[in-house]
Amino acid sequence: MSEIRALIVDDSAVMRKIVERALRQAGLNLMVVHEAGSGIEGLDILKAREVDLILSDINMPLMDGLEFLREIRAQNLAPGVPVVMITTESSEEHVKQAILSGAQGYIRKPFTSEQVKERVLPLVNAA
């Protein structure tokens, strides 16, 4: 598998590390992992760096994950890069909002590395 540059956006530093660990356990060959504590930080990173995969929480202070997603699309940042939301919000409505905002995948916390593998690997391979 080719080397992946990932951006993980979550206001919890612990959760960013857990997501990174799950990606590695899922078999992703992570070359670089950029971390952002909010959507605003995530946008700043995307303006300066190229990435191959974005994973974002939804519930975050300053700028939530859905607004972050809409801004990525509005500013045409990271075109063609798959975005996967990882969140405690699990209702159909939240999934629908995420997909309408431009997410390609959705993982509910708590999660297993197997779920991460099932939902992220096909997107990375197709990108």
Place this chain on the structure above:
Amino acid sequence: MAVSLRDSVQLVSDPRNLDASVEEVFRLMLGVSCRRDSGPVTEDLESVTAVVGFGGMLSGACVFSSGSSAAIEIAAHLTGMEFAEVDDIVKDGIGEICNMLAGAWKGKVPDLAAHCGLSVPAVITGRDYKLHVQAPEFQLHHFYRFDGASFAVTIVCDGLQ
């Protein structure tokens, strides 16, 4: 048609939903099996409490509480790291545990999942403090244990539409 949780208060307040949520979060994220316990056995003076608020059709909070040694053990299982004290990483980890418990609990009832939002977690540490809620609609307060760690999870509902 307007949605009302008042008609499904029995479902929302079903104590089995809380037990299932705790079991799910600890099994998937920590790889441990939790069981209900009769009461707190911690001798720690220091407490760690995380609070995630509910807003929308249900208002209230999910509250996680433990002694400092249990918080350290939970954070160690969650992160794969070792901790000597309740530092910022432990507090962050306990906040995330509470966040996932709140999300898993509300996810057990579809109308609740769709019409109730979560706040970001707040974590409090200290000694000799108690949580008081005046006249809640309902309250669930359960103790759990795994290995040597015991903790409590409380769901407080102070408003239901």
